[in-house]
Amino acid sequence: MGSTSRSMVGFAVVGALLLAVPALAQNPANPDPVSYTAFDTPASGAVFRWYVTGTTTSEVTIAAHGTVTFNNPASTSRAHNVDFVSDQKPQCKLSTDTAASTAPMPPTPTGGQWSGTCVFDEPGTYRFVCDNPFHPSMTGTITVAAPPAATPTAPPQATPSPTPQPTTGAPPAAATAITVKHHQAGSRVKGSLMVGRTGTRIEIVLLSRRAVLGLPGRGRVRVGRSVVTAAAAGEMRFSVALNARARRALRARKTLRVLVRVKASAPTTASVERLRAVRLTRAPGRSQNPR
Numbered sequence: 001m002g003s004t005s006r007s008m009v010g011f012a013v014v015g016a017l018l019l020a021v022p023a024l025a026q027n028p029a030n031p032d033p034v035s036y037t038a039f040d041t042p043a044s045g046a047v048f049r050w051y052v053t054g055t056t057t058s059e060v061t062i063a064a065h066g067t068v069t070f071n072n073p074a075s076t077s078r079a080h081n082v083d084f085v086s087d088q089k090p091q092c093k094l095s096t097d098t099a100a101s102t103a104p105m106p107p108t109p110t111g112g113q114w115s116g117t118c119v120f121d122e123p124g125t126y127r128f129v130c131d132n133p134f135h136p137s138m139t140g141t142i143t144v145a146a147p148p149a150a151t152p153t154a155p156p157q158a159t160p161s162p163t164p165q166p167t168t169g170a171p172p173a174a175a176t177a178i179t180v181k182h183h184q185a186g187s188r189v190k191g192s193l194m195v196g197r198t199g200t201r202i203e204i205v206l207l208s209r210r211a212v213l214g215l216p217g218r219g220r221v222r223v224g225r226s227v228v229t230a231a232a233a234g235e236m237r238f239s240v241a242l243n244a245r246a247r248r249a250l251r252a253r254k255t256l257r258v259l260v261r262v263k264a265s266a267p268t269t270a271s272v273e274r275l276r277a278v279r280l281t282r283a284p285g286r287s288q289n290p291r
Contacts, residue, residue: 033068036069038050049137058139062120067118085128088125094114120144129259171270174200187250190238194234207222214245256280257277259276
């Protein structure tokens with residue numbers, strides 16, 4: 001076999017291994033750790049993402065007690081960090097630290113090479129963002145699967161054959177196709193979603209950083225909320241207004257970053273919760289009061 005043929009075989013083997021890694025990482029039963037890598041392009045129309053290493057996805061499912069490593073390579077051109085904004089938070093620490101905490105990692109977006117690891121002991125959904133105000137789409141979701149329930153072992157008994165029952169698939173999602181543009185003008189956040197069943201409860205919450213609003217402390221506070229207790233099935237469009245404090249911040253700063261949290265739930269459906277990041281700018285020549 002010539003050198004060219006051997007090279008092609010080698011590339012094929014390496015490619016197959018790379019394709020296998022994401023599939024293993026997203027298997028809840030797989031104990032291997034998962035990693036994210038920061039990705040950015042410094043050119044005009046820059047793209048900033050946290051990607052599961054070796055993929056172009058920002059969502060992953062792991063087993064309880066699993067670990068996730070975040071890598072910010074030296075090749076990135078901007079400062080990044082990881083801030084978990086969901087109610088549940090993992091224990092994280094930088095490779096240069098000895099103590100773990102639930103604080104952002106690093107505490108503020110940092111350029112240059114750094115890495116850190118988070119441990120996820122409790123099942124649930126963990127959502128994170130980059131706190132750099134210019135990276136509204138640098139988000140991710142880590143789902144920690146609950147361990148399977150133990151099945152008790154019963155002594156063998158002579159029982160009649162059970163009557164075959166029809167199998168049912170997974171329940172439909174309460175909502176799908178959740179769309180919110182990353183860049184919007186004005187003091188309202190607009191978007192749309194597909195409601196899976198009539199009677200679905202939809203809650204949309206807007207969150208913004210306390211420091212941006214002139215409030216003490218860290219973290220985010222609610223700056224807008226809309227609830228539909230029984231939405232009709234089909235496409236639903238929404239428009240959620242900023243509160244007075246957020247509108248004042250938008251007027252003063254001319255731009256405001258918010259996180260949009262969409263929750264949908266209904267009986268016999270799978271509840272859905274999604275997080276979207278939006279950068280609002282002042283609408284030119286118009287009042288910022290909601291209408």
